[in-house]
Amino acid sequence: MSAADPARVRLKVTVTRRLPEAVETRMAELFDLSLNHEDRKMTREQLVAAMQDSDVIVPTVTDRIDANMLAQAGERLKLVANYGAGVDHIDVQSARQRGILVSNTPGVVTEDTADMTMALILAVTRRIPEGLAEMQAGRWQGWAPTAHLGGRVGGRRLGILGMGRIGQAVARRANVFGMQVHYHNRRRLRTETERELQATYWESLDQMLARMDIISVNAPHTPSTFHLLNARRLKLLKPTAVVINTSRGEVIDENALTRMLRAGEIAGAGLDVFEHGHEINPRLRELPNVALLPHMGSATIEGRIEMGEKVLINIKTFADGHRPPDLVVPSML
Incomplete structure (x- = not known):
């Protein structure tokens, strides 16, 4: 389904962890949003199921997405819009080989x-x-x-x-x-x-x-x-x-x-x-x-909201048929 198709339904977006309320509210306005209400780290099986059922998945640093999981994702998944700058938990090369784009949120934290x-x-x-x-x-x-x-x-x-x-x-x-x-x-x-x-x-x-x-x-x-x-x-x-x-x-x-x-x-x-x-x-x-410290380096409400805003822009730009502004390519790594 082309992102430019006027008859398309809203993108199905799955977020793996709870985000600031303002970010989730805006996502729900723009997309068909699926949230992890328990806010617990998803298992490999849950992540694969989410990828199979979504156009876009929004993982965090605790979600390891490897080549084997991407191979099971199916044809629907087109964008991994990472909530965070680091992407070492995502096999970017395998994603690109399967036509799946990866974006991140650089500079925010x-x-x-x-x-x-x-x-x-x-x-x-x-x-x-x-x-x-x-x-x-x-x-x-x-x-x-x-x-x-x-x-x-x-x-x-x-x-x-x-x-x-x-x-x-x-x-x-x-x-x-x-x-x-x-x-x-x-x-x-x-x-x-x-x-x-x-x-x-x-x-x-x-x-x-x-x-x-x-x-x-x-x-x-x-x-x-x-x-x-x-x-x-x-x-x-x-x-x-x-x-x-x-x-x-x-x-x-x-x-x-x-x-x-x-x-x-x-x-x-x-x-x-x-x-x-x-x-x-x-x-x-x-x-x-x-x-x-428990990985608190980026833990400010301002920073987390700005990260969410970058994720929103990346997904919305992709939905409009354009290249996400924070696209990650293997040569960058």
Whole structure:
């Protein structure tokens, strides 16, 4: 059925998780909308059934859509309009081979995620989780000159791994806090951008890691970035270094990181994402020098509504017979 056919019925759109009410209301006005009212992660079988019964499916980062599932989708599915910027959970290549388009929502969560990165930097370097735990447990005995001594962030060397939109937003914030900004990226930034961000480029990731006080992971998960911070590279870090990750958990070897934190070979970590989703290494949970968050980097009402608006535009543009503005193609990955 052509999207330009005036006699067509409204597109059947299935959303895998609940979205902000304003977004769902607008979707229901425009499309034949199916919602996951229980708001629980759908099983593979449920996702396949949804794809077979929909023109468009709107998944989130927790919905893994692989080649086998796409092979079962049938002829109806034409667009996977992802609610989120990252698409490593979707086999984009297989989708394109089957004539299924994939879109995402880039740029929306940049500022929110950069804010959370700075929050984690401050939380770990100033030992905020330890202070909170002490207060909540009623153990605080009063102020003392040597109690809860953290470190000053001003003057510290911040190494940003991945200098895209979010990495650059982190760099701008770090400059305000008086940090020295360094970065490693697949491609070096333009000279004027480096000058604006006061950022020093390192072609060698290994050399950068060995010299930084704080490492901020802001790289997407791709085959080339899986375990980019493996055991060998983590051992390059100074014992006083701190690791922050608000990007994708798979970029870090979580077991190796946990071992080194437990052994005191790394001073601390602030993690908003984990290698195995919500299944977090229990030994990691026990550590006092670690701040763990439940993937909150993009969790602002403003950001989530803007993400929904981008999804709406992508679907509506497709329904009108045009290329979605945020179309993802394999060469981009």
